[in-house]
Amino acid sequence: MTTHRNDIIDIPLEFKLACLVQYFNEGAVLQAFIDHVSFYAALSKDYFKGYREATDALSEYIFANTQGQPSEAFVKNREFASQCTIGILKISIQKGNPKKKKVKSQRFVKALFNTMERSYSADKLYLDEETVLNLNEDFQLLCEFHNHYPKEYLEYFMSKIDLADHTTRVGLNEFTENNSMAFFVMLMGGLIDANVHNSAKPATELEIEFLSKLQQLHAKVFIIRNFEKRKAIYQEFFLDHYNQTNKTKE
Template identity: 25%
Template sequence: METKRQIKLNYTREFTIACKINNLKPIELLQYFINHVSFYAFIGGKIDVTYLWATTVCIDFKEEYGGEIIQVTIPEIQEISLKYIKKLTSLNLNEPFLSSTAAFQSILIMDEWSSEMLPFTDYEPEIMIFNGELLKLTFDFNLICRMNGSGIEELLQYFIDKVSLARERATNFHHFVKTDPSTAFLLLLVGHDESVRDRVLPQQEMYKKYGLRLLELDDEQNEEDNFENRMKNYDAFYQEWFSALNRISN
């Protein structure tokens, strides 16, 4: 049996809270993130915003931490990559606005690229995390990691570390100011992706209760000018919600 490479990830408290409140297992959120990293978005292609935010995480990680890019010397990979980058660039130029047709076409192009190039690569199709669970690594995800010189373990940990409902709410509690790509991806995934959005929430009365309390907390923050204090208030709120969900599920 082939042994999968194992990586060690640290699920932060805020990441765990965000997953629980949004009815996602941590492994699910990581897999959704990987699945939404898009090379077409990476080169500026117009595509659904969830793909843009997931891909932006990769770009931000590269800008923040750099990476050692290994020069591609295999002629077949160079030729194949050039061919498909030209196809994707042409698609983007011919479809200057967001188009479901162009997005679908980009997926077909990436599938062709993957089929043609994978035999010449050592891309990992799967990776095991610390608890024995498996993550499937897409061609787009592997490709961008290689092009950016980003380690898979380091990039996934970066995504985990950046997820914070408290920071997001403290920043944008009444109107949008700025957002972090990791948390933005999570919130858009929950709101837009049918496979997540249409799940039946457990303890729906509790979600209604805490949803209303969150709005009340937003109003209370009008008088709090200190960002750190606002963040502490939201952090305490989300921790309470998380604990309440855990008490019922245990």
């Protein structure tokens, strides 16, 4: 087992705000993202709710940052890696249930994982002193195949999470493709059984007041049709709640 301890992950403020507003545990959200990255989904066009969004978010980063260098993990086993990849592609074009095809492809994923020489990935990654992220085989394979560190993928995902932007787009019906935010919204809708929320506890007066003010704000900004102006109002509102929450913890 390998562990990366010194890769400090930078958590953007907007991601912190989104998690706070949704009562999400930041580490649990990142773990859910990792768990939904699929090597099979990266090679196929099949749709699996959550897996497609998470994998496509990661693929966005890969395509934007590719340097055209061959994978360092399969220098000694390129032919074998090619055969496994072709095997997965053949499964992907077959007719049948996407989930069953994904399961069928796992023998190739396992074979690739057991063969590769790791330069970028690790079994575990520390988010902080108390939170450890477990990196599955699919996630690690996509690190090694494209010569990227886990930190890069996770920071890209977090950089695309902006609740003020999303709330504004919903209100104005102005949507753009954002696979990272789409995955986050699925978590908001209860995508997984595993609990991504912070420990259950009675709502505080501050939280109750926040929810009440948020509903009032939705009505107040309805007449504001300018995207940037409306977004700025939500950003200020969420940031104020974030700062007030942190003050109560001091």
